[in-house]
Amino acid sequence: MRSSELAALAGVTVRALRHYHQVGVLDEPPRSANGYRRYDVHHLIRLLRIKRLTALGFPLAALPDLLDQPDAEAVELLDQLDDELAAQIQRLEARRAVVAELRRDRGAPDLPHELARHFAAWADADAPATLARVDREQTILVAHLVGEERLPRLAQLYERMTDPGVMAASRKLYARMDELGPGSDDAEIERLADDLAAMVAPIVAEFQAAGDDDLDLDAVAPLLSAYTGDVLNEAQRRVLARVESRLSAPA
Incomplete structure (x- = not known):
């Protein structure tokens, strides 16, 4: 399948697909005689895993190890992710408290x-x-x-x-x-x-x-x-x- 077909099946953009190639989390397939990249179902599976992991909040830099050795890396990375999400929640709660104060006081x-x-x-x-x-x-x-x-x-x-x-x-x-x-x-x-x-x-x-x-x-x-x-x-x-x-x- 072509890049546009793969992107449509996975629910991502072609631009995201190219970015995954650039950062090294998704290998580029060889081009066919007509110059188009030809993807297969294995690329689709890896792309779906990438999509799932990034949706959870994993940074792209952590994906190669997690994709290639999921069981060995998952526990530690999940702990790190949970800490980061907790910190993000605290920052958002603090920001929301400021917004509430501005709304209450009609502040600029x-x-x-x-x-x-x-x-x-x-x-x-x-x-x-x-x-x-x-x-x-x-x-x-x-x-x-x-x-x-x-x-x-x-x-x-x-x-x-x-x-x-x-x-x-x-x-x-x-x-x-x-x-x-x-x-x-x-x-x-x-x-x-x-x-x-x-x-x-x-x-x-x-x-x-x-x-x-x-x-x-x-x-x-x-x-x-x-x-x-x-x-x-x-x-x-x-x-x-x-x-x-x-x-x-x-x-």
Whole structure:
């Protein structure tokens, strides 16, 4: 029979058949005078065994020994396969738990689930769309750079920022920030910087006092500056620079 006939009988694709030849689990038969490979029933039986073993989860690399010495190899390989399947189940259960948490909190799936609730709250608070996007993209960057081990610590800060009182104040400040543009004068920029710093400073101090170690964001600062330099206008960047200066000044 030809390759297409063999593949149809076994319920695989011709491409899979060629792949089995390439990795060495199925021998290639000689070609007939017309150039076609001619398979027989022995090839079909081996192909059915390959299909069964791969369906169970055995990797192709393990098949040659298992196909040629099934009784000698089966017990050890089944033990290994069971361990791997158990590990896969654990990973899937953990992933499903994250999906359930995101669904419950209406969190965005492109954000770390530890922080996604913050942005769901911001969506409910009707934050200005442009600044909400900036906040979201900055958070993606910060979360990646601080690493998974520090995410629970970072989540504490975001949890504090979603306090109803803080949210109400933030919404007003964000609206003022969103209105800044070329016509904004120095006095307006200074007032907004003062108000932002006054809101953020106690939260940062409380956050730092609550932890045994500080969350070091020094490595993040240059990339955040590069990002805000691209997405914020000059007046907005000046406000952020003044807020940073006020927060870093000695008490």
